Amino acid sequence: MQHLHLFVAEFGNASLNQQPAGSFSHYVLTAVLIEEAKLMQARELQADISQRFFQGHPIQSSRIPDDELGFQMQVAILQELRQLDFLVLSLVINKSKVVGEGLSQQEIFYKYFNRIFLKQFPQNFTSFSIHADQVGWPGFQRSLQHYIQTKVIQRDLFTPDRTYQLVEDRLAEPLVQLADFIAGCLGKIYCTSHSHEKAAFLFDLLHDRSFVDFFPFEKTDFLLSIPEHDQEKNELIAQIAAASAREALAQHHRLSEEAQAVLQYLYLMFRTAPDRLVEKYEIIEKLKKVFPNFSEQQLRVCIQHLRDDGVLIVSIQGKSGYKIPDRVADIAGFYNRYLNSIVPMINRLNICNRKLLVNSLQQVDLLQANSNYSILHELIKTLDKDKQPHPPLDLMS
Structure with a gap:
């Protein structure tokens, strides 16, 4: 595989305080992956989009109006970008679920989630360059760059073609602008505080190019004895x-x-x-x-x-x-959830009905007397049958 270039940008911020108006519910890290052979085409396309939609200024999500015209502009730019071969990897972080010592501090937050997000690249690729949009102040940028290079990239004699750098000037590496734009589109889809009612249109244009992970990742886990490979x-x-x-x-x-x-x-x-x-x-x-x-x-x-x-x-x-x-x-888990609710309810009905039958010497038998309750009567009969012990084996026959 040829050398890969990854352009990384973000949507949202590291603040966990979501009380102020306009706060971001999610933080979205996004990487746009482009093979080295496609870089020239990508830069030409970026320059064309910049000229046509931004009057030659850098492509930035923050420059796009937050109205219907702005949304149509995003759709049009995504349609243009589909001329290019690229992939998008993204990590959507639900900030309301972020807990842990120190994560309320921006420096730790950025390092922690950048490490989670970026560690997949050394695991999957041997030769790559990561160009990341800068965050924070100069001192922190130097600290973050050193942290990622030592803790994540881990370049050695066997994998020398790995680099990570923070891009200080978007004009010097304009393809970071594409990552910023796509991060903004993904924010309109997955950041619930800033999502757009027509987000499905953006999703349809990105879906076949995108791989999105979530933090934390809630999934169905019923612990049932269902065959794993069905x-x-x-x-x-x-x-x-x-x-x-x-x-x-x-x-x-x-x-x-x-x-x-x-x-x-x-x-x-x-x-x-x-x-x-x-x-x-x-x-x-x-x-x-x-x-x-x-x-x-x-x-x-x-x-x-x-x-x-x-x-x-x-x-x-x-x-x-x-x-x-x-x-x-x-x-199966859905059925099991209702089974755990319905069976105890039927058993309680049965207890109530038996109490009335016994204490009234069968004078009060609403389940039998009222046809509206016939289904309840049948359910109780079914459960009573299930409670009966199996007949003993006839070993003499």
């Missing part, structure tokens, strides 16, 4: 679940605006990271940008309506979130 069924479940979401979105007149927005976000996350559990607060924060009074109770109602409409959405006992299923374990 890949064929997993793929079938993912296809059926995705189709159920697409069908509901296509017939959006059947859904409330809130339910449609919830499903759009869950489907977007499904397409990004199928095994990721999307926590309730994240969905609520996303919806509040459009529906300021959106609550957890409204989220539950939306999920109920979507499920009633045939959309496959699972949740996990003991965890606060939802996802579109992509594997057998998701469905």
